Amino acid sequence: MRPELEATAERVFVALADPSRRAVLAALAAAGPATATDLADRLPITRQAIAKHLVLLSDAGLVIGEPGERRRVRYRLDSGPMQVAQQFLAAMARDWDGSLEALRRHLDG
Numbered sequence: 001m002r003p004e005l006e007a008t009a010e011r012v013f014v015a016l017a018d019p020s021r022r023a024v025l026a027a028l029a030a031a032g033p034a035t036a037t038d039l040a041d042r043l044p045i046t047r048q049a050i051a052k053h054l055v056l057l058s059d060a061g062l063v064i065g066e067p068g069e070r071r072r073v074r075y076r077l078d079s080g081p082m083q084v085a086q087q088f089l090a091a092m093a094r095d096w097d098g099s100l101e102a103l104r105r106h107l108d109g
Contacts, residue, residue, distance in 0.1 A: 001088055008061065009088035012081050015060040020045055021053045025062060025077065033076040035068065 001009070015021050020043075027042050028034060036054060040047035054075055057063040061081035065073040 001091055005084050006088065008081050009085040011060040012062065012085040015057055015062055016085075018053070018056075020049065021057055024050060024053050024057065028063065028075060028077050033066070033074040035072045035074055037072070039075075 016025075023043055023045070024039055027039055031042070034042075036047050036051045039045075039050045039054075043050065045053075054063060054065070058065060058075075061078055063075045064078050065075050068074045
């Protein structure tokens, strides 16, 4: 995998490591674009904590902030970086599958 794609996958994995960030992504997936205030109303997380999580999610490319009314930013999901991470995992799984099959053949032979 190209280094820039691997870096994207790494940012996704770091972002997904935190259960609060996963909850924010799940809330956006379930109900669509939302502001930090909207998310704080739906989740047991303070608005300030959600804002910090949204910065990291945005840095990872998983959410995109779009200007809304009264200078409020609405966040929506972007699946592109998640697809890169899935490709990374699929490639790793293929590598493991080949190695495990070779080990099986060696042990059976």
